[in-house]
Amino acid sequence: MCVRIKVSDPSQIRTAMTRDSYDVKEYIATKTLAKKKNSVLAINGDFFKYNDYGYLVRQGVLYRDRADEVHDILLIDDLGNFTVVQKPTDEKVHSTVSKLEEDGRKVINSFNFGPTLVIDGDPLEDINTSIYQGRYKMMRLAIGQLAPLEYAIYFCYGTSDAQEGLSLPNFAEYIAEVTPGVKVAFNLDGGGSTHVVLLGKQLHKNPSGRDISDIIYFCSASDSLGSERAK
DSSP states (O other), X not given: OEEEEXXXXXXXXXXXXXXXXXXXXXXXXXXXXXXXXXXXXXXXXXXXXXXXXXXXXXXXXXXXXXXOSSSEEEEEETTSOEEEESSOOHHHHHHHHHHHHHTTOOEEEEEEXXXXXXXXXXXXXXXXXXXXXXXXXXXXXXXXXEETTEEEEEEEOOOTTTTOSBOHHHHHHXXXXXXXXXXXXXXXXXXXXXXXXXXXXXXXXXXXXXXXXXXXXXXXXXXXXXXXXXX
């Protein structure tokens, strides 16, 4: 399935973590965190509290600077634009961030998961299938940018036991088919973590319903204008 989103201001795409804390390893239901943040649409993030690698920024605050060369990084800047760093080293990440800053932009949120699935409308041919059971059919979730302030959420149902769902290469092909020309599509935590919540209602079935540590969410324009923007 695919959900398309268009916002009027980049501050309408945000992240939230459990207890609003980087250090507290608490996991809760996506619906609970989505309701707490009064989101219009919310999805699970990258389960960063479970891992200790990556270049991690949330709402403009840098929490971790430890690229591992395995997990691709998605950067979302203050214009709401997506940039990916594939096979990231610290040097590659810092170079990319510096270039954004030279252009007057700032990283507001980042995600350390991947792999990157689609760039400029083309499914990548060298998708790393050695992570997240990439060669097997699984429940999947990804986020993409279609145009300035236009995004898409992609997800499919699947169970590993019944071999339902999509492999990562098949998922990339599906994304390119349903949203031709998508600028960037980036894989996020799937399997039992896969959650898409629209106005408090989950859009798909998920038998395991794993609790999560963080969400990406979209808020209404009135919420955006009525609260402090990410710095």
